Amino acid sequence: MAINWYPGHMHKARKEIREAMPQVDLIIEVLDARIPFSSENPLVPALRKDTPCIKILNKADLADPELTRRWKESLEKEQGIKAIPMSQHEPGKVRELLKICPAMLPHRNFEGTPLRALILGIPNVGKSTTINNLAGKIIAKTGNEPAVTKSQQRIKLENNIVLHDTPGFLWPKLEPEECGYRLAITGAIKNTVLEFEDVGMFLVEYLMEAHPDVLINRYNFSELPASAIEVFDEIGRRRGAMRKGGFADTHKVAEILLNDYRSGNLGRITLETPELIAKEQAILAALHEEQAAKNQDKEDRKKKKKARA
Known part of the structure; x- marks a missing residue:
């Protein structure tokens, strides 16, 4: 069974993020350390282009530490990205982001103008708790269920940082199919649609x-x-x-x-490895190629039929 969940407010959030992206200096994407690939929104790279990005591997206390280390290395192979494992049980470490953010833009002077950061992430990944830890007070509504944040807001933080919060959003089609299952297991998809x-x-x-x-x-x-x-x-x-x-x-x-x-009663278990994802991606690419060939063949037959008529 293919799992998909893309309510209207997510489509709206995607549109608003696209409009806001040219005005931000830095992106903070909150991932789930147990599913670093499945929780990484595939729409973000096209939206962010070359904007520096911090990827927080959140809930690292629930993930396999060795696999978290390997995923950090894998993510940081892409230019302009820094990956940081975190747990919301360590608010002091989360607040270190207030120093890391300016360091991502060493050639910029933010004394006169604020550093504009956009924070985003899939539903129920811990984005709102991260914001509250950064602010040192309750700013964003939290809950142990997806889609708690429904609207955007701007939050002024220390070190002259303005944080642009966005609702958690998924993408229209979860691929490969295993990705949808992993998101469902970790709680990123409403139980009512499962x-x-x-x-x-x-x-x-x-x-x-x-x-x-x-x-x-x-x-x-x-x-x-x-x-x-x-x-x-x-x-x-x-x-x-x-x-x-x-x-x-x-x-x-x-x-x-x-x-x-x-x-966490089952222990610190990560549901995907870089090798597993590479294998699934190769299978998915082959399926897409096969489907494209079928579509082309169908289109060719239509043209031939039309030409004979």
């Missing part, structure tokens, strides 16, 4: 392959079940989530799995 069973099954299949010990230890398995549906059944039995007939309540089990992952 098929919980599908998302939970995706998470279990990933854990069975990459972190089987996590499932065994968290849910007290004597050994790893042979299939994802058997994992669901075993968790259902151990957590009292069963239906008549001895079958697991798959919706409840999926909720248990997602809540355990989002809260």
Whole structure:
């Protein structure tokens, strides 16, 4: 099942960001350290062009530290980008951004005019909490659900920085399909538009392959079940989530799995590696190429048919 969520306010936010971009000196993009690729908005590069960018790998306390290090190196290969792992439990480290921002523009003097920074990020990635930590007070509304921020605002910070806040927005089509699932697992997509069973099954299949010990230890398995549906059944039995007939309540089990992952009860788990993303991107590119060839063939047949007529 392909997952997509692009309500009207996100389209509006994208338009407003495009209009504001030429007036900003610096971009701060907040990513989820557990899914650095999937939480990186593919629309941003075209919008930012050569504007310097700080990418915050937020929720790093929930991610695999070694993979976070590797993702930081990968992101910083692009010119003009600095990646910084952060946790919102360390507000002092977040406030270091007030010194890092001017350092990204060493040839500019911001004593007379403010440094204009634009902060953006996907829903529920921790952008509002980051803003509040930077400001040292409650400025932006926070919540453990996506799409809390619905409008733009400007916030004056220390060091003569003016921060332009924007609503979190996704993009019209989440590709590859796995990207949508990872966003759903981490809470970037409203639960009301999800098929919980599908998302939970995706998470279990990933854990069975990459972190089987996590499932065994968290849910007290004597050994790893042979299939994802058997994992669901075993968790259902151990957590009292069963239906008549001895079958697991798959919706409840999926909720248990997602809540355990989002809260960190499963441990510090990153859902994607640079190698995995490279593989998925190659498959997606091949599919696009195949579809383009089919479309061209269809168009050629139409032209030939029209010429014969």
